[in-house]
Amino acid sequence: MTAHLAPLPADQLSPAPLAPTVLDVDNLSLSLRNADGMLPIVTDVSFSIRQGEAVALVGESGCGKSITASAIMGIAPENAVISGTITLNGKVISNLSPGDRRRLCGRHMGFIFQEPMTALHPALSIGRQMTDTLRHNLGLSQGEATNRAAELLDRVGIPRARDILKGYVHELSGGMRQRVMIALAISCGPSLIIADEPTTALDVTIQAQVLDLLEDMRRELNLAMLFITHDLEVVGDFCEKAVVMYAGDVVERGLSADIVGAPTHPYARGLIDAVPAHDDGRTRLTPILGTVPPVGQWPEGCRFAPRCSRADAQCQTRPSLERHGQTDARCWHPLEGNR
């Protein structure tokens, strides 16, 4: 891994140029094979995450965020056809066999799910689920694994860790469940954590606690984090970079401060205008008119064009992802600066 310590090519997006790249996704496309042929779900997604960095994957429901994450983890549906290159810690993993991909899970990548109630096994004790992972991935004995599991629960702020290990998921509160999920995800020392809307299912008061915990873990363990969310406030507070997706496309990519502050793509602008603001005295929200076109019914050119006020004839051809001002955007008519 010494190669990673060598200076990397200057990348003006990166806050810490020397931190090695943990995850690099290059031109990832995913289609689902069904009876009628191939159904494209995600096209040409590219981004990278460095050590200690959090990158947000933002978009409305159904834009391909979660399936992109499952493709990275290697747990995409069986009928998925995936192209593009995924590199983890300098090693291309997208061409590995499913078995080899599985061996990276847990040890090198941890996954945190949206709904911890259903993401933890209902009939196996918390301890059993944690020690199974620890024993399998790290080769620990049952005793060592139990001790380590208790330490991990302690670390994510769960009191009486030993008792909780004997308990089951239905006995815990929502916040506790998500803490267990986080402990499970970091248990085998991964370098990358993928968090799929980790706070969406929680009470607002618990959300902040869980976000703080994730932030602590990221700093403490120097984790690269892919944070899937539709909450732009979280993006601004929590993530250095953001990738905005729409209908399976990356439409804007850059530092989250730039995207939240001065978005270039009209869709990103629309997302921000649709968030209730606490301070600017505006009373009306501006919704994005229309809905995301369903998979398989995407327009030929720019996929956002039918909902875009700036669309014209040129938008019938597909734009590429290009640098406009501070960020990369897939748009023929990018917005310039703040409105």
Next chain:
Amino acid sequence: MLRYLGKRFLLILPTIFVPLILVFLLLRLSPGDPAGMMLGDQATAEQIAALRTQLGLDQPIWVQFLLWLKGIVTLDLGNSIFFREPVMQIVPRYAGVTIMLTLVALTLAILIGITMGLISAMNRNRPIDRGVVTTAVLGISLPEFWFALLLIFIFAVTLRWFPVAGYNPPSAGVIAFASTIFLPALALGVRQSALMTRMMRSSMLDVLNEPYITTARAQGLPESKVIGQYAMRTAAMPVVTVAGLSAGYMLGGAVAIEIIFALPGLGRMLVEAVGRRDYPLVEGGVLTISLVLAVLNLAIDLIYAILDPRIRYQ
């Protein structure tokens, strides 16, 4: 857990007594009279009346019922009218066969059901899955007695692997016992195994879509462990429920199988006892079946509580 057990135990009482009361009343309300059956066509009215008094049949129904309840408590179920032997001695001779038959049939059904359901789910929509599903539909549609005759024809008459009929108790040796119990148990279990196959398949397919299975995979656990332990644990629960229902069904369905395979079981004993209006023997037989069913269901509830921790704490 103890409270749960206690609650389950109390529920056993109605399970046993409701069928008993029903049988007791139905027997006495149906036409035919044990005294008349025993004495035959030539008997005079006086002889019949004398025998009725001797058997206690001239007393009001509720007195008869209370006397019989008292019998249960004192473990004296009276004498069989036909065999003139205590019911408590006759029933165990037949009950062992039926209990063995049901247990072996249930075990076979569960083994076949879980295995085939799992194979089917793991090969969803492939030819092997379609084959299993079609066979299961066929299995559910075929009556046991027909399947029993088919098994006898193929394995006993044509291939001569098993005896055509008869029964060797387990005390005669494992192989001798197995050779006489296997075909009847298979015939009795096949419909239930088909049910369990379908149950296992659909429940496994459901469970495989559960987020906690994705979590297990995302934690790097190998597929064998994900399926064999994480998915099996929850997918087997509906099959266990079906097994409880199946046990009751098999205890009842054993009658036809026992007659076809000439097994000296409770089902055959009951059919003959009803024909002879042998009230005490019928009641003793039904009591035994209710008891066995209650115990089997309790065992299944226990397995369920072990499989699913959420049940223990309710």
